[in-house]
Ligand SMILES: [Zn+2]
């Protein structure tokens with residue numbers, strides 16, 4: 001239960017809002033579920049790159065795939081969230097699609 005900060009009337013819950021039936025004051029309800037959701041999204045988005053995107057990356061012909069031994073891999077780098085950790089370099093074998101990362 002919450003009272004309207006404007007007029008002091010008892011506020012009613014309406015979807016995600018608390019609404020004052022007297023003066024119409026509206027307040028968004030902060031719920032813990034939405035916070036959890038954004039955290040999960042951040043974690044899973046770390047290495048989600050669309051399959052199509054690989055075609056746009058340059059190929060390093062000097063790099064050998066640790067899985068199949070083929071020479072040639074797409075490469076790109078991602079700035080880590082912390083900022084001071086530097087870049088993480090990724091390679092993806094053009095032949096077998098194996099993806100690995102290298103820390104500078
Ligand atoms: Zn009110």
Ligand SMILES: [Zn+2]
Pocket residue numbers: 065066067068069070093094095096097098
């Ligand atoms: Zn390979």
